[in-house]
Amino acid sequence: MSGTESPAPPPGPWRLFLIASRIGISGFGGVLPLIRHSLVEELRVLTGSDFNTMLGLCQVLPGSNVVNLAVCVGARLHGARGAIAFASGIVLAPFAGVMLLATAYGLWGHLPFVQDVLRGVAAAGAGLLFATALRMSRNVREPRIYLPFALLILIGVAVFRLPLPPLILALLIVATLIAHRRLIASKQQR
């Protein structure tokens, strides 16, 4: 457990709401990378492995990964009020934005220029997701044993079009059993 810096003091609920609003409204092509960037790299209130653990828990459970993560992060930093502040911040500002966009798109969405811009934003947004996956993979313990599970998910969904819920559940059980056996074995060695 080396190289993990001690986290900075957490911001209050109102500050959390503002931070979350800013993340939500600037989250083109994915909010998760921005949450990680803001909390782990800018504010340093969470460590990389904290973030991985929370995101892992949230992605295994149903619902919006972003809202789930916002509830976890808010709860971790400031209890129930933090959870409400961060989750509502993530949703409220972009909700207002999307209602305005719906109106604008009705008027100008058919223009080729608009469609070209959106395609460029989507391409960069995909790069942002891949880069986030790469950064997260650096925090995976014993990558030679566990990173193949990441590859299995990608192949299972992208190539074989398997439904996610049973795939995640199956891989989670196998990975957890391996981790548990190795943990017990390393404790007995000592």
Added chain:
Amino acid sequence: MIWQITDLFVQFSLLNFVAFGGVTAMLPEIHRLVVEQRQWMDDATFAQLFAIAQAAPGPNLLFVSLIGWQVAGIAGGIAATLGICLPVSIFIFLLYQHWEKFRGTPWQQAIETGIAPLAVGLVCTSGWFVVASAHLDYRSIALTAGCTVLLARQTWHPLWFLAAGGLAGGLGWL
């Protein structure tokens, strides 16, 4: 109207509990509900609303907000959004407290170790879905690859990359 708003909230609350893999993974279920069962909109409208949600900033679940808006205006949007967020949020808040209490036990450590690589795989899969659904050609994919490499090495704000992508698209380079 009141019936439709209530219906939106109840239906999306139910969907919330089966939405493994997030809202993007739920598109077939949402389509079945709003186009086939309730006949709230046609296929074309459904696809257009999805496009707007993809282009807009914010979480993917805003697609559900747009569905609600299409059915019953702003109130419908609010009802659908609360439905798709609230039930599991409360559940997770309660579960997370226990997750914190279990800290340090072997099974909890094992689950955390096992979950981390799956999260990496899921984020990567989302990236693949964006590339696939936007029908990107080789120049756009080159841009995606460039952003991936730079963003993985630098800590510059990601918004700069998105702005640059939009500019490149607007200039007709993609």
